Amino acid sequence: MISLPRDFAPSVDLYELTMVDAYLREGLTEPSVFSLFVRRLPQGRNFLVACGLEDALEALQNLSFPGESISYLSSLNLFSDSLLDWLRAFRFQGDVFAIPEGTCVFPDEPLLEVVAPLPQAQLVETLVMNQLHVPTVAASKAARMVLAAGARRLWDFGLRRTHGIDAGLKVARAAYLAGFDSTSNVLAGQRYGIPVVGTMAHSYVLAHGDELSAFRAFVRAFPTATLLVDTYDTLGGVRNVIRLAKELDKDFKVKGVRLDSGDLVVLAAKARQLLDSAGLTRVEIFASSGIDEKEILRFAEVQAPIAGFGVGASLAVSHDAPNLDMAYKLVAYAGQGRMKLSPEKENLPMQKQVFRVSRGSRTERDILASHEERLEGKPLLVQFLSAGRRLSPAVTLEGVRERVRSELAQLPEEIRSLDTPSRPFHVELSPKLAALRQRLASELSGRPLPSGDHT
Amino acid sequence: MISLPRDFAPSVDLYELTMVDAYLREGLTEPSVFSLFVRRLPQGRNFLVACGLEDALEALQNLSFPGESISYLSSLNLFSDSLLDWLRAFRFQGDVFAIPEGTCVFPDEPLLEVVAPLPQAQLVETLVMNQLHVPTVAASKAARMVLAAGARRLWDFGLRRTHGIDAGLKVARAAYLAGFDSTSNVLAGQRYGIPVVGTMAHSYVLAHGDELSAFRAFVRAFPTATLLVDTYDTLGGVRNVIRLAKELDKDFKVKGVRLDSGDLVVLAAKARQLLDSAGLTRVEIFASSGIDEKEILRFAEVQAPIAGFGVGASLAVSHDAPNLDMAYKLVAYAGQGRMKLSPEKENLPMQKQVFRVSRGSRTERDILASHEERLEGKPLLVQFLSAGRRLSPAVTLEGVRERVRSELAQLPEEIRSLDTPSRPFHVELSPKLAALRQRLASELSGRPLPSGDHT
Numbered sequence: 068m069i070s071l072p073r074d075f076a077p078s079v080d081l082y083e084l085t086m087v088d089a090y091l092r093e094g095l096t097e098p099s100v101f102s103l104f105v106r107r108l109p110q111g112r113n114f115l116v117a118c119g120l121e122d123a124l125e126a127l128q129n130l131s132f133p134g135e136s137i138s139y140l141s142s143l144n145l146f147s148d149s150l151l152d153w154l155r156a157f158r159f160q161g162d163v164f165a166i167p168e169g170t171c172v173f174p175d176e177p178l179l180e181v182v183a184p185l186p187q188a189q190l191v192e193t194l195v196m197n198q199l200h201v202p203t204v205a206a207s208k209a210a211r212m213v214l215a216a217g218a219r220r221l222w223d224f225g226l227r228r229t230h231g232i233d234a235g236l237k238v239a240r241a242a243y244l245a246g247f248d249s250t251s252n253v254l255a256g257q258r259y260g261i262p263v264v265g266t267m268a269h270s271y272v273l274a275h276g277d278e279l280s281a282f283r284a285f286v287r288a289f290p291t292a293t294l295l296v297d298t299y300d301t302l303g304g305v306r307n308v309i310r311l312a313k314e315l316d317k318d319f320k321v322k323g324v325r326l327d328s329g330d331l332v333v334l335a336a337k338a339r340q341l342l343d344s345a346g347l348t349r350v351e352i353f354a355s356s357g358i359d360e361k362e363i364l365r366f367a368e369v370q371a372p373i374a375g376f377g378v379g380a381s382l383a384v385s386h387d388a389p390n391l392d393m394a395y396k397l398v399a400y401a402g403q404g405r406m407k408l409s410p411e412k413e414n415l416p417m418q419k420q421v422f423r424v425s426r427g428s429r430t431e432r433d434i435l436a437s438h439e440e441r442l443e444g445k446p447l448l449v450q451f452l453s454a455g456r457r458l459s460p461a462v463t464l465e466g467v468r469e470r471v472r473s474e475l476a477q478l479p480e481e482i483r484s485l486d487t488p489s490r491p492f493h494v495e496l497s498p499k500l501a502a503l504r505q506r507l508a509s510e511l512s513g514r515p516l517p518s519g520d521h522t
Numbered sequence: 523m524i525s526l527p528r529d530f531a532p533s534v535d536l537y538e539l540t541m542v543d544a545y546l547r548e549g550l551t552e553p554s555v556f557s558l559f560v561r562r563l564p565q566g567r568n569f570l571v572a573c574g575l576e577d578a579l580e581a582l583q584n585l586s587f588p589g590e591s592i593s594y595l596s597s598l599n600l601f602s603d604s605l606l607d608w609l610r611a612f613r614f615q616g617d618v619f620a621i622p623e624g625t626c627v628f629p630d631e632p633l634l635e636v637v638a639p640l641p642q643a644q645l646v647e648t649l650v651m652n653q654l655h656v657p658t659v660a661a662s663k664a665a666r667m668v669l670a671a672g673a674r675r676l677w678d679f680g681l682r683r684t685h686g687i688d689a690g691l692k693v694a695r696a697a698y699l700a701g702f703d704s705t706s707n708v709l710a711g712q713r714y715g716i717p718v719v720g721t722m723a724h725s726y727v728l729a730h731g732d733e734l735s736a737f738r739a740f741v742r743a744f745p746t747a748t749l750l751v752d753t754y755d756t757l758g759g760v761r762n763v764i765r766l767a768k769e770l771d772k773d774f775k776v777k778g779v780r781l782d783s784g785d786l787v788v789l790a791a792k793a794r795q796l797l798d799s800a801g802l803t804r805v806e807i808f809a810s811s812g813i814d815e816k817e818i819l820r821f822a823e824v825q826a827p828i829a830g831f832g833v834g835a836s837l838a839v840s841h842d843a844p845n846l847d848m849a850y851k852l853v854a855y856a857g858q859g860r861m862k863l864s865p866e867k868e869n870l871p872m873q874k875q876v877f878r879v880s881r882g883s884r885t886e887r888d889i890l891a892s893h894e895e896r897l898e899g900k901p902l903l904v905q906f907l908s909a910g911r912r913l914s915p916a917v918t919l920e921g922v923r924e925r926v927r928s929e930l931a932q933l934p935e936e937i938r939s940l941d942t943p944s945r946p947f948h949v950e951l952s953p954k955l956a957a958l959r960q961r962l963a964s965e966l967s968g969r970p971l972p973s974g975d976h977t
Contacts, residue, residue, distance in 0.1 A: 077708065077709060077712075078681065078687045078690065078707075078708075078709050079708050079709075080679070080681055080682070080706040080707065080708065080720060081706050081708055081711075081718045081719060081720030082706065082720030082721055082722055082723055083720075083723075084708065084720075085720055085722065085740075085743070085744055085747070086722060086723060086725070086726045086740075088743055088744075089726070089739055089740050089742075089743040089744070090729070092739075092742070092743050093739050095729055095730075099729065101725070135712070136712060139711070139712040140708075143711075143718070145744075147743070185729055189723075189725060189726075192682070192723070192725075193681050193682045193706075196682040196683075197681055197682055197683075197684065197686065197687060197690060198686075200682065200683060200685075201684075201685040201686055201689075204685075224535070226533070226535055226648050226652060227535070227647070227648045227651040227652055227655065227848070227850075228651075228652075228655060228845045228848075229652065229656075229685065230655075230656040230659075230684065230685035230686065230688075230689035230692070230693075230839070230844075231652065231653075231656055231685065231686055231688035231689045231692055232533045232652060232688060233685075233686035233687060233688035233689065234656075234685035234686045234688065234689050235533065235652060237685070237686055238685075251535040251536050251537065251648075252533075252535065253532065253533075253534050253535065253536055253539065253595075254532060254533050254534075256536075256594070256598075257532075257590070257591060257594040263536045263598070264536060265535060265536030265537030265538075265539075265540055266537055267537055267540070267541060268537055268538075268541060268644075268647070269851065269852070269862045269864070270541070270556070270644060270647075270851065270852035270860075271541045271544070271644075272862075273851075273852045273855070273860040273861070273862060274545070274550055274554065274640055274852060274855050274860070275550075276855075276858075276860075284544055284547075284548050285540075285541075285544050287544075287547070288540070288543055288544040288547050288602075289540055289543075289544070289600075292540070297864045298862045298863070298864060299862070299863050299864075299966055299967065300863065300967070327864065327867075328864035328865050328866065328867050329864070329865045356867075380845040380847075383845065384685070384839070384844035384845045385844075386844055386845055389685075389839035389840075389841055389844035390683045390835040390838065390839045390841055392835075393682070393683070395682075396724065396725065396728075397724070397725035397728045397729060400728070400729050400731075403731075405725075405728040405729070405731075406728070407724045407727075407728060407753045407754070408753070408754050408755065409724070409752045409753065409754075409782065409783035409784070410783050410784050411783065412782075412783050412811075511754055512754065512755070
């Protein structure tokens with residue numbers, strides 16, 4: 068499961084290199100802990116689905132600075148020779164603790180923590196964020212569609228709109244993990260084993276000019292195809308499918324029709340009627356064009372006879388929330404807690420653990436605690452790398468899909484809903500972590516922190 | 523300028539392969555023309571900046587199906603052997619006409635047209651869209667910031683939020699072409715020669731605990747650094763910079779301070795006052811955190827003493843408009859015009875040219891015409907590939923930057939503005955193209971098209 072091409076290896080921001088250079092000069096190489104978390108949920112979102120860990124771990128293990136990078140960096144006349152030597156020899160040797168892919172997560176909960184000598188942990192800041200960000204964005208968006216769709220199928224049609232090919236792979240994978248059925252992205256099929264799906268484009272019909280001839284030819288090559296019916300007129304297209312069924316009689320094996328424009332609720336109902344009247348009850352109706360979780364829910368509410376959806380832009384870029392307010396912050400150095408006090412950008416000190424407390428089969432609340440605490444509930448953070456080496460084999464996609472399924476099923480009803488809940492999911496600080504935070508903040512600012520963020 | 527890693531080569535959607543398979547079986551291999559255009563502007567946008575052509579051309583020229591792809595495709599038990607043979611031997615051999623990078627473009631104008639045998643042109647649909655989409659999204663967003671910023675500098679800090687590393691490179695390049703000054707993305711610096719920039723992170727200050735010690739150490743390594751002052755308290759941080767200046771006296775060469783939280787307008791004014799009172803008039807103030815074109819304009823309007831901005835998420839994902847309604851449609855086959863009639867998804871038939879008409883130094887309107895027409899104004903579409911081979915050398919970044927500068931300067935005042943204009947930029951159809959469209963539509967639907975979309 069190679070996700071980060073070698074060409075992309077030395078992906079860092081410049082300030083990581085300058086800071087590392089300074090750390091090395093100063094001998095600031097003690098163990099540090101960095102915590103990666105999301106500060107707040109995007110508007111209208113009630114939860115996130117952690118995703119991208121496999122890519123992040125692989126990116127960490129592959130991070131290196133080949134000769135051409137070193138030459139380039141040297142040409143900037145900015146860095147010390149000792150930094151360049153250090154980079155030339157660099158292999159990531161830190162420990163990584165993380166919440167497994169497919170777990171529902173909430174603000175302030177560390178998705179991932181890096182425990183490593185300060186220069187190592189600092190160097191990977193941007194890379195780790197970059198690799199966790201878009202998969203988590205996409206999985207969180209896709210999960211909402213999965214919840215809205217119920218038994219209806221979901222197809223990822225996003226590759227043409229994703230931000231590059233890399234994003235296309237990450238989105239296809241994240242959507243499948245969240246519960247999508249398949250993807251149109253052939254490379255994602257090849258790389259991850261995700262089932263691939265496709266129908267036909269308008270250009271196919273246009274190339275033939277006559278729609279019935281186009282359908283006839285396509286079905287000759289792909290008898291069980293799903294036919295796109297809206298090139299000229301949706302119901303006219305459906306009538307051509309019916310004509311074809313009569314022509315082919317027992318050899319007619321078309322699985323479905325796809326509607327891609329117009330009022331899809333109205334057209335689906337009429338198409339269903341036409342197909343049923345012609346005895347084609349087994350031909351399913353699929354819809355695409357402008358599909359997002361709210362549209363999916365609207366179709367479900369009117370019980371539109373739609374078997375599934377092809378989802379493009381809204382998944383591909385998560386159009387209502389294309390980014391998360393994700394941070395990667397130093398929380399401990401040489402065994403001592405660290406926190407910043409910048410307004411609305413505080414962080415919680417020390418390496419952490421998250422305990423998820425359930426009541427019966429319902430997730431009830433989370434407790435954010437110090438790493439060494441042992442509290443009620445299930446600890447979410449697990450160690451994945453030790454001194455840079457993988458502790459467990461890579462996950463299987465089916466394993467993560469199963470985790471998402473069960474995570475979503477266990478969320479409180481209000482949090483699973485597309486509506487804003489009466490109050491957000493409850494995340495509290497352990498008394499120990501709360502006290503530590505309070506003590507550090509007073510030491511730093513000379514005044515107690517306002518309480519109330521976490522109660 | 524390698525932009526598409528070889529690992530990403532066979533990026534297609536499944537339906538492209540099934541359609542090509544069917545075309546080959548049917549012998550539908552005559553020349554076709556596909557037109558790539560944006561159907562409508564995102565809300566609140568008045569123009570787009572075409573970008574990504576270099577990546578798209580390179581992706582086309584590199585597209586191939588290595589052995590492992592063929593094995594994978596064969597394992598799907600879906601395709602004919604002749605398709606697999608055809609893919610194995612595939613090299614793109616079409617002609618490509620496009621609007622050069624850095625040109626302002628408007629809805630319905632072809633950013634790119636592919637003229638090739640139908641299977642070739644169909645196969646590259648998703649790849650070409652994917653490669654042009656995010657650069658055009660990013661350049662269009664960045665251009666708005668450039669217009670708002672005037673003389674203030676703009677730094678791309680987006681890599682941690684871009685959708686993958688590939689997107690990080692594309693966004694850094696697009697932003698630089700649109701007029702940004704530099705990027706924090708080291709790989710973009712290495713690959714494209716874009717100037718790189720960086721300050722320092724909160725973690726650097728936190729690792730030292732004491733802010734003044736951190737500043738002292740960082741400046742020892744990087745005397746002309748820009749110091750981040752808001753880790754604990756912004757004005758306290760500025761006072762520490764002033765202390766350091768007194769300590770170092772003539773050796774103090776710090777270029778700037780960066781504010782990253784709080785009310786940046788208020789804090790910039792106070793920071794300026796403190797610095798000026800201490801005689802540090804040459805220390806510039808930079809702002810980051812939540813910066814977008816509207817914030818930039820607000821700073822400009824109150825004449826905030828800010829020399830430049832670090833821009834993250836709003837550029838990285840173009841958060842108000844992360845995707846464009848981009849289409850790639852068959853417009854001619856075997857010399858005959860093609861168009862679809864799906865509601866709100868029509869297209870204009872035949873290969874095209876766009877003529878840009880200016881009055882003095884102001885762009886006035888565009889005329890969408892058939893490819894062979896010769897009308898007033900400057901033709902925008904240029905041939906870049908002939909039978910798959912590049913006709914002109916790759917562009918230089920500085921050349922494209924200069925084009926963007928002049929294009930933005932020539933836009934009508936209302937279109938350059940961040941506000942919605944009283945009417946959109948005027949794009950008209952040539953009488954010949956309008957007549958052709960009307961004739962084709964009536965032939966297809968048996969009724970005349972409603973007029974008025976293009977007048």
